[in-house]
Amino acid sequence: MGSCWAAKSSKANFPRDLIRLTGYFSSALLPRNQSSSKRIIVPCKLKHPLLFIESYGLCSNVHLSFTANSLQFCTVHHPFVKTSQRDPHQLYTRFYDVIDLLKSSMARPNLVTTTIAHCLAIKVGALAHLPVCTSLLTSYSRAKDLSSSLGLFDEFSNKDVILWNAIINAAVENNSYNVATRFFIEMTEVGAAFDSTTLLLIVSASSHMKYLKCGKSIHCLSIKLGMLWDCNLCNAVLDMYAKCGDLSSSQSMFTWMETRDVITWNSMVNGFLYNGHPEKSFWCFREMICFGIRVDSVSLSCAISASADMGELSSGQAIHAWGIKQGYNYDISFPNSLISLYSEYGDIEASKSVFKEMVVRDVVSWNAMIRGLASNGRVVETFDMLYKMQLTGYAQLGVATLFTIISLCAEQMLLREGKSVHGFTVRRQMISDVWVTNSLLDMYSKCDCVVKGEFLFNTIPRRDLVSWNAMISCYSRNGYSKEAQSLFTKLIHQRLQLSFSTVLAVISSCIPPDSLQFGKSIHCWGQKAGFSNNILIVNSLMHMYVNFGDLPAAFMLLERIHAEEDIACWNTIIAGCTRNGHFREALATFNWMRQEISVMWDSITLVNVISACGNLALLCEGKSLHGLAIKTFVGSETRVQNALITMYGRCSHAKSAKSVFDFCSSRNLCSWNCMISAFSQNKEGRRALELFHFLEFEPNEITIVALLSACNQLGLSRQGKQIHGHVFRFGISENSFVTAALVDMYSNCGRLDLGWQIFTKSEEKSIAVWNSMISAYGYHGNGKMAIQLFHKMCDSGIRPSKSSFVNLLSACSHSGLVNEGLSYYRVMLGEYGVEAVTEHQVCIVDMLGRAGKLQEAYEFINQIPGETEAGLWGALLSACNYHGNVEMGRKVAQHLFGLEPENVVGYYIALANLYVGAGGWKDAVELRQIAQHKNLKKLPAYSLLINIDAASSSTAASSP
Template sequence: MGNRVQTIKSSKANFPIYLIRLTGYFSSPLLPSNKKFSSRIPVGCKLKHPILFIGSHGLFSNVHPPFAAKSFHFSTVVQPFAKMSQRDSYRLYTQFYDVIDLLKSSTARPSLVTATIAHCLAIKIGALAHLPACTSLLTAYSRAKYFISALALFDEFCDRDVILWNAMINAAVENKSYNVAMQFFVEMTEVGVAFDSTTLLLIVSALSHMKYLKHGKSFHCLSIKVGMLGDCSLCNALLDMYAKCGDLTSSQSMFTWMDCRDVISWNSMVNGFLYNGHPGKSFWCFREMISLGIRVDSMSLSCAISASAALEELSSGQTIHAWGIKQGYNFDISCSNSLISLYSESGDIEASKSVFKEMVLKDVISWNAMIGGFASNGMILETFDMLYKMQLTGYAQPDVATLFTIISLCAEWMLLREGKTVHGFTIRRQMISDLWVINSLLDMYSKCNCIIKAELLFNAIPKRDLVSWNVMISGYSRNGYSKEAQSLFKTLTHQCLQLSFSTVLAGISSCISLDSLQFGKSIHCWEIKAGLSSNILMVNSLVHMYINFGDLSAAFMLFDTISAEEDIACWNTIIAGCKNNGHFREALATFNWMRQVMDVMCDSITLVNVISACGNLLLIYEGKSLHGLAIKTFVGSETRVQNALITMYGRCGHTKSARSVFDFCSSRNLCSWNCMISAFSQNKEGRRALELFHFLEFEPNEITIVALLSACNQLGLLRQGKQIHGHVLRIGIFENSFISAALVDMYSNCGQLDLGWQIFTRSKDKSIAVWNSMISAYGYHGNGQMAIQLFHKMCDSGIRPSKSSFVSLLSACSHSGLVNEGLWYYRVMLEEYGVEAVTEHQVCVVDMLGRAGKLEEAYEFIKQIPGEAGVGVWGALLSACNYHGNMEMGREVAEHLFGLEPENVVGYYISLANLYVSVGGWKDAMEFRQIIQHKNLKKLPAYSINIDAASSSASAWK
């Protein structure tokens, strides 16, 4: 066979269309020799079925050209009436409509095979010149998703009427070729075919999908000009177009102007309001339909139920459900899917399961709604079980939306193993090319602290979108890779000038250290240049960044720029930022400012932060006032507020008030128990901490373990401490650095320094807390030289000493009598290590000099301290005077302490009395005792610890 292929570029379409004409000579009983056939198809179309050549005289498939491995459909339409005069015209007319009936059944059940058979039959009887038959055949190919065959068939007709043109435009819309539909309309007008209202309806539908509002308005004007707005269907299409393009004003005006409104018109408004984020108006429109007596359909019910879900009004959705059942409505799949989402979002998962079980027909959306309902309610096992059941069905298989829900669940609950399994499933099902899935996987890996795998996946993406970049930058920032996040941000700016709002927020979140200050300021400049300086969320992020850098003046200046639009979120940002960075007084001052200048009702987040600030500052009276405010504003019953109150009272030493809050807490969580146990442990009430632990209702975590080890440390309960250590090994949290530090403290304070050293050497993650505990342990046992060696070893390992490190080191020097070494470390602490001296360091120095009997040097040291020395410093000197019997200096120090801390004056009176007793001054000691009785001063009574009871409580470990 000889072949000649010609390609001619089409000038009438905005996508590449080529005319492929093949000329050949064949031997077939249905096709005479020397006949030609031709067709045109869009470039890039993939055809999966065997070659089928359709000629004007019949069907033949015994031709095998050189390119027969590919599949093409060809159709040739001629005028067969002139060649078939011998046939009975009446019989021919009847056969045409037999073919039309066959094609109608084909369109009802779209199938390429059925459409091809009908095509062959139409050719055989010469029915393709009959426009109704040709139109039905074109529609059959379209609904079978073989737009190429429909296009080829249409291209062979010369005498086309408006119905055939409409059928072709509708085929383009059905196959999502909206630009092609527009081009056909242009071509239709160019050849002089008069369009009708159906043509305009189809074009408006295409514009609605493309969200071309400007073009849609043009066709609205065209409809008015040609006088076709009397067609209710066209008006409904315009309503829907305006709503989907976000122009609700025009949509409402169109609806008001319409004379003939049917249920589709009302549904367009109900769905339009819901689509544009106005569920309240959508629900109101639904109620208007009912009040006007308009018979609602499944579309109306589905939208109304979805509006109830968006409004979080479960009762409204239940009312619609009951009303629909009472009125005898048949809840189809869409209504049932909406009901599943409504009940799931309201937390009534049993109702969702009931609706799902009653559904006779379930589609993919039904399964996705049920899976999403389980996931949103934290029912992890049920979610994966539903996914497994979905895969067992033959009609509904997981799609992109299913995978997105599952991957998001894995990210939220940090289920790395399950997330990897889903990743493998996407590869096996060949769904990994979907960017939506890839971005979800990126987010999952970054939230599961597996940033290396996220990086590998990001680098393997062939064509990244902006979401991919944003997720990766956020992932780097979340996992502490600030340099990598900033480098990726700079790379993105070089490749893409149009950054999104999320990109800038991701860049700001990477500024977590002082060396990122310049980068953060550059983002601030870019934000001002881009005109985002008035965006509250952006300003809040920048305020938080500047507070983290310690630049409070810049943060408050930036905060003032949005004073006109401040809401509670803005105030919470600056209050929480100050509290988290140690600026507790500034946090309280900002809270008082908010209460004075703004009519803003504080919420639970505000109170949690200011209560925590009071606890850190030991402001018990202010904390009690906030407790009253929490009760007054009805947020005092929230668990996180109650936990903050327990912690605040514990830090202020009011364990009785803390226990009162704990006892009245209606919904305790593990954090509540940890706060209460820690409050007892911090206030040297280890016995009560162990007793409370006996009634713990949850599985203990790292915080619980540390608090319990501290209690055992106070009570010297080595046996119970070992039991806790065994439990730590069983549950696999022994590598936690805080637990390692607590174990070192417990063993060393219980006299088992060798066991503490074993814990230290076996600790893989030696944080600064573990080093400090071991240095303190050696100092506690009088081995100051070993503590000094360990300190230098810590510095050589790359860990920078902290304030606590020097407290442990100076204390070790004090207990070992290494006065010169201790004084040297105190002097170089700021110069060489960048640690500023605080009260704790000064107390250690005074104690060190006092133990060595150098009271005068200690006194001179206190005088050289900038500002007023703390109470603890003078108290250490008083203890030293008491120990060495220096009565004169002791009396002077005690009188100074009377003025500094009058609320603890009884303690200093007793210390001074003991000092006089130690040097034989019984008369003066009796005078101080009489002063205490005369002023009715009382010292808090001490108590003895029932070791057996505490031991039995601690042995509750299993």
């Protein structure tokens, strides 16, 4: 007696509280004396099951009951259960109705049609006939109802090889490869005979599971039983080896086979391509043609993909022409491959041409066209194509289409469109697909929408590891470090098998200063989990340690992977040192790298090293790197040339910067910005404004800031207003750096009132905007207003920075607020966490010097630990000059002559002026003679006349 089984339940369209009915119907086909019965459950998705049952009428020995989710039939055993069930003479005439219905169901899989056929088979008594049962089982399988196939299979006690093959094939069709393998094991255990088709199906399951050991066992079993005469089985074994990455065994199998058909050749062509050998794949395709094998659409598609992977568009075009000549342009897979080929090379017009010429288009055709448009940045055309696809009616959007669209929204940061796609997936009930939800998570992450991503993550019923990784990456990418680390801890408690992507996602969250210990624990955990040799993880760890200033740990990691290190490892250290202000360490690492024979630097290396030279103002070393770039042909790259322009600008060598700019072969907006900034930094504001008139691109925020700095230097409020007009025209008025530059420009040009207006109208005031306004009031001698603004900034939740205190102390100095300035200097570190640097100390010295407290300033400098900067003594020397204190001025000058000999001419002149002011003409003349004897020359000064439009408003501005 068969075991009971339950079919997969589905939503019913009738009320759930439908009463349970029991009825008996008559039929002459079943014997009346049959007492034993068995239970069969037939899934039902019909709107009116009662009408369906009444229209067919069931036999009298059938006990019927149905609930909201299924119809249940209890049937008796048929008298011919144990007869020869594959005998065609036993096929009753009425069985043909069932067979015909099942054939139509398998042609277009439909669960309702299969259910009708199932009920009809019960009515005519055909359910016990193996051909009918096999067809019914296959129909359920193709309708994606594997549980019904399994239940139907359990109904039979005497199963032949065809039925066993049918259930194994059903499991393979529904991606239940482990189930298929277990059926084969059960088949051998019960002693059932199997044939080459059985082995072919198991080999196919092993291929999908990438289970090479199982595939080899089936291969050995095939040889032992002499079943390798079947060409289809040989092809399956060959394909299995290729899919499992064992190309040598696949080639051996190919060589051993005496009979090779087109599927054999296609398996080899696709096998080489699948394992990353496009050259061998294309060679195999050519050999196939030489041997006279008539290629098909699969061969052509693989050859086109191989051409794309090899980067040979001409080969793909040749195959295109050859395929048209052979008449393959009407085969749908051939043009689909061509669309992907041309799209990959950016030839969208060719892709469109192929797409328009297609007589029949399937979902793959539309997806290929949409993917091609999206990958080439054609956003509007992509959504237009998506709309046209929906209008066709036959090409329904699937997971592949949604994945392409969601990825486009993520890369282009199209949050609004991404939300629309999210709503579409909910309406179409596709949100349960884990690939869709993970793509949406990635989209929200890249669009800086953490709240939506978090809500989506919490609503996912079954999260996989990719979901966890995407959410951790979302937190890390958007600065939610604590949340990312907390989620990682939860993930560990879930005891899932973590991947290196998980480690990469959580390492990037170690940004705050208090995250170093957590980062070290991740480092230890990664070593324990076996990720210590992964280059990507090692690079991330080195980057983390460099960001925290732990250079010894980063270099230790670099030394440990010495045998496997590549250019990315060196670039991680060099770029990390450059970005974090360790410029000399970056240069030292580059010199160490050049001693390694196996590693060759690239453009990224040179860009960072050149930037380090620029920040250190090492002109000689920068020129050497310039020569090295030209020698190694890397100097022609635009980013290297941009780095050279910036380096020469910071080294006060605008002439060389202009020379590099003039010879730049392919300038981009960054090139123009670098050159304009170089002029601006070197007090050549007019040249910066002149260069702007020839700008070949639409300016951005960086361009505007550099131009406003030039106007600031020249005091040109008129030109500054014109630049302000550009700000509104290009829609960048809300940029915090532009707002800060405008405040600086107007305040330095005497229009503090306009600076205040811009400040008050700014919706989101960043710390740069606050600092500019504080500096503006200090520059105009209104220190009390600057202090009020400082406290307002702190009350708004913005933490003051080093520049904030420089501007505040400078305002106190210019306004004579000595006590206030000293009090702020004392609480800088304790209350605000800002460590005092040379700029702050210079402000204190200048403030004490202006107030005439020279001795206190002298003592302040002496109590500073470590080596004293020349700027401190220079500020004190200016104060001595102002107050005429010759004795202290002489002592300060002696310190300066030893600290900064390259700028000694300025100090000689300052001390000489001090002597003149005190009436010591003799000493002044001696100093000037010494300067002339040493051939020291002072740079010429210049005067600047500022045309103030509204003088009355230059010093009076609205109070905060």
